[in-house]
Amino acid sequence: MFGSKGDRRKERLDRGIKVRSDGVYAISSWREITYLIAPRLLFILGLALAPLALGAAPYWQRVISIICVYALLAIGFDFLANYVGLVSLGGGFYVGVGAYVSALLNTHYGIPPLLCVPLAMILGAVICTILFLPCLPLRGVYFAIVSLMYPLLAARIIEALDIFGGTDGILGVDGFPNIWLEQYILILSVIVIVFALRRLVEEDVGLVFRGVKDNDQAVKASGINITVYKALGVFIASSLGCLGGAWLTHMYMWAGLSQFALDFSIIPIAATVVGGGGTIVGPVIGCLILVPVSELLRDFGSLRIAVYSIILTAFIVFKSEGIMPYAARKYEQFERWVEI
């Protein structure tokens, strides 16, 4: 069977333009420049123009904000899982902490929403990082299980102790002054975060992050404290989650136990798997597909969780690389059959 006549295999080669635009020749002609910029511009403009295009349908405008919130979470999950090696199944915890911090700042101290959100992002991330600090030595399955427990634990404790409004949540949170402001600040932050994180993981610190993921003993042996880096990773990821949570609070003018819910843990994971892990952009694309699907299925109640669980399983089994790496391959390489 091996090497018999007529056997073929698929060969993949980089396109010429890809090779040229990797180096300094990128600026040699408009063609190369366009080749580099086009996909990025498509992403930025697509996101930026979406609210305008849907201006006639306020409901779907709201969906764009929700997509962005989930995208933030999914970016955080992707970064933490594929660059730091910590699989966090408890995205709901970050959202919940961000939501409660922002709501408390707003209702107790009367800080306006636009100031509350960045404050909640930083404060919430600090709280999350401190709470996760004891679990940072754990790896793999163990970290995943503990992080899954955090949102459940938080919700139970709030319920049991009846603090922060108990099961009713915190009511009377201020909304944003203007819907356009609400949407564009969020979209802008998603775009900035995507490009900033993609840059970050290529820098030296990103190298150490990947070292922590792939071989933490080697990183330790180099005299680098891995706990500090893991904490930094959790800080970055949880700040994204808290930003999303804080935004949701002011969007719905309410913070409650449902912000620790399962949705915030499972959709970002599904989006990351669908969009392609390790690409940072992939999760956003995954959210752009999955969240509208889940909105369309809203009438069917809990069926939507079942639906994206099935999508998720199917992607893991049949297309584990995800959409983004697949698209990037098609864009950068050509394939041909060759005789062996």
Place this chain on the structure above:
Amino acid sequence: MDIIIYGIINSVSLALMAVGFTLVYGVSRLPNFAHGALYVLTGYLTWLLMYRLGLNYFLAALFALALTGLIGAAMYQLVLIRVRGMPISEIIASYAIGLAILEGLRWGGLKGGTFRLPPFIEGSVLIFGVSVDFQRIFVVVLGSALMGGLWLFVNNTKLGLALKGMAQDERAALTLGIDSDRMAVVATAIGSMLAGAAAIILLPLGSIVVESGYHVLIMAVAVCIVGGLGSWTGAVFAAFIIGFAQIITVVFLGAHFQVVVALLAIVVTLVSRPSGLFGRQKELEERV
């Protein structure tokens, strides 16, 4: 006296919930996050067979168990085998399957207290002045019998010994001609049936609700982590520790804190002694 009797009952229930999970993890290193879903599914299947097809209780339970075993085997053979050895994908895939089953059932109309399995025998007795209904006695008796049976099965049959061999050292087992993939399928099937058996024994105490799927998963994970993942003795010990801790909390603090106890136990154990009370895994390599 209440505390001791109900503590024992609660501990045996916890051990029942956890034993399937720890079996699967021990043999194939697969954290089966669909465990709770299989538990609820068996209860629902039994209910369907009893009330829709009119089978008698015993037959219905038997069929439901067999079906759950098949579903577990199919789940492993069709999906999980492809992601074997990738812990992240294993967790996500099995959790997703579990979610799909649970939320699918919820959508299919499984809610509220309308779905109930009758207790095996009605009535209650007084033990040391504490009233205990027969079903709870069944829980203790059948639970102990099941675990005793499992112990005998693992140590005395060829299949059981093969599973044990896999659990101890997969490579060595392979060289002795044990087909690791087939054993993993068998282990998942048995683990699913154990989840189902737990459901049939425990569900008559309440009604069949989707939430209990998540509850069972959390409890199984809690017990297994505190006891040390993959260690069966550890799981039984941990079930007793958590079981009694829960009952004591309920008596002195209130029912709200019952789950908090389990979750805190996990966090404390993982942080202070990651391999669990009886974990035999190498700490350095595995987690730290």
